[in-house]
Amino acid sequence: MDISVVVPLYNEAESLPELYEWIERVMNANSLTFEVIFVNDGSTDQSWQVIQELNEKSEHVKGIKFRRNYGKSPALYCGFKAAQGDVVITMDADLQDSPDEIPELFQMIKNDGYDLVSGYKQKRYDPISKTLPTKLFNATARKISGINNLHDFNCGLKAYRKEVVKNIEVYGEMHRYIPYLAKNAGFTKIGEKVVHHQARKYGSSKFMGLNRFVNGYLDLLTLWFLSSFGKKPMHVFGFLGSIMFFIGFIAVIVIGINKMIDLANGVYHNLITDSPWFYIALTTMMIGTQMFLTGFIGDLVSRSSSQRNDYQIEETI
Numbered sequence: 614m615d616i617s618v619v620v621p622l623y624n625e626a627e628s629l630p631e632l633y634e635w636i637e638r639v640m641n642a643n644s645l646t647f648e649v650i651f652v653n654d655g656s657t658d659q660s661w662q663v664i665q666e667l668n669e670k671s672e673h674v675k676g677i678k679f680r681r682n683y684g685k686s687p688a689l690y691c692g693f694k695a696a697q698g699d700v701v702i703t704m705d706a707d708l709q710d711s712p713d714e715i716p717e718l719f720q721m722i723k724n725d726g727y728d729l730v731s732g733y734k735q736k737r738y739d740p741i742s743k744t745l746p747t748k749l750f751n752a753t754a755r756k757i758s759g760i761n762n763l764h765d766f767n768c769g770l771k772a773y774r775k776e777v778v779k780n781i782e783v784y785g786e787m788h789r790y791i792p793y794l795a796k797n798a799g800f801t802k803i804g805e806k807v808v809h810h811q812a813r814k815y816g817s818s819k820f821m822g823l824n825r826f827v828n829g830y831l832d833l834l835t836l837w838f839l840s841s842f843g844k845k846p847m848h849v850f851g852f853l854g855s856i857m858f859f860i861g862f863i864a865v866i867v868i869g870i871n872k873m874i875d876l877a878n879g880v881y882h883n884l885i886t887d888s889p890w891f892y893i894a895l896t897t898m899m900i901g902t903q904m905f906l907t908g909f910i911g912d913l914v915s916r917s918s919s920q921r922n923d924y925q926i927e928e929t930i
Contacts, residue, residue, distance in 0.1 A: 616640070616647040616719060617698030621688035622706035626659040629706060633667050633674065636712045640673075643716045650675045651706075652692045655682030686788040693778035699723070701778050705769035711809045718772035721804060728777050728800035731763055731792055732770035732808035757837050758793040763805050766792060770808050774800070790836050797840045850908025858901030864894035 618636055622629070633649060640647045651664045653676065664676040677691050689703060700722045704710040714732065721730045747767065754766045767789045781794045792803050838849075867890045875883050885891050 614648060614698045615645045616700050616702055616715065617696035618647060618649045618702045618704065618715070619652065619689060619692035619696060620649065620704060620706050621652045621654055621685050621692065622656065622660060623654045623682060624656045624658045624660060625706040626656070626663050628708045629660065629663045629667065632706060632708055632712070633671070636715070637671070637673065639712045639715055645716070645719065646698075648673050648675055648696075648698060650677065650692045650695055652676075652688040653678045654684065654688045655679045684786060686783045686786055689788050689791075690783045693781075693783065696775070696778060699775050701773045701775060703769060703771050703773075709811050710770040711811060714770060714806070714808045715772075718770075718806060721806065722772050722774055725804070726802060727772075727804045728774050728802040729792055729795050730772045730804045730806055731765065732768040733763075733765045733805050734768055734810035735764075735807050736810060754790070754793070754833060757833055758790070758796065760792055760796060760803055763792055763803065765805075766790065768808070776800075786832050787836065790833065793836060793840075846911030846914075847908040850904045850911060854901045854904030854906075854908060856901070857897045857904060861894045861896075861898030861901060864890045864897065868894060 620632070629651070636647075636649055651667075651674065653661050653664060661676070661678050664674065664678075668674040668676060675695065677688075677695065679688070679691075692703070693701065700719050702715055702718060704712070710732070718730055718732075721727050747765075751764060751766055755761050755763060758766075760766075771791065773795075777795050777798075777800050780800075781791065781798050783791060783794065787794060796803065868885055868888055871888060871890070872883075872885060875881070
């Protein structure tokens with residue numbers, strides 16, 4: 614099979630028939646074998662009934678129904694697990710992503726050798742309250758991930774080599790960082806394609822609100838830390854703890870020298886606790902010890918993890 618199209622959705626009943634008809638028309642025009650996997654993420658409208666009707670009419674339609682709303686990342690994870698095509702295309706169900714982009718995305722994976730191609734909505738039809746934070750977010754993601762050629766990490770329209778989706782785990786809200794996950798798994802041929810973005814035809818966006826941007830930054834920091842120190846937590850906590858302990862040790866020396874000077878001069882009324890260096894020493898040595906122990910415990914947990922030797926092997930002979 615050439616292509617698996619994975620479509621996560623939540624309350625998009627109105628757009629599904631038009632979306633599938635468009636996808637089918639594009640696939641047939643380019644003589645591509647395909648399947649469309651609709652992942653119903655706990656919709657409360659008639660989305661699942663529409664998917665069932667499409668399935669009865671076409672052998673290309675498959676459906677996955679969640680009992681409740683889990684989020685986009687779990688929907689993509691289950692869609693990736695079920696996908697059988699050589700190339701996997703993801704797109705949103707709201708008709709803002711154009712299926713006309715699929716053939717070129719397919720060629721970039723099959724013929725140009727890319728592992729992943731991300732869409733770039735250069736001209737967007739979203740309000741400025743959404744586009745401005747998105748620009749700031751993408752700039753930060755480029756800096757931290759080191760994938761400097763991507764302008765839109767969160768674009769729903771992406772193409773993947775089958776091996777990519779079978780070797781990454783999309784969890785929590787990590788769908789924003791699939792290119793980063795792919796890079797960490799060793800799939801470094803990541804490209805970008807400018808794609809057409811259309812205004813929403815039905816309903817309203819399900820991804821508005823300040824919390825999605827706050828959570829996005831927190832997830833990015835989590836992913837950076839796990840990719841950098843996930844298997845070696847002692848390297849970061851032990852290093853920081855050693856620095857704090859060293860500062861505290863210097864403070865102890867300062868206290869000792871000052872006390873010896875006072876005693877040599879016959880000054881006995883100056884207490885050690887009167888010196889600010891006492892509190893610096895106490896605080897930094899306690900924090901340093903705690904951080905060092907945190908790194909040590911983290912290292913023990915990492916060594917005991919079932920995924921401690923989870924390395925991606927491309928080929929064996």
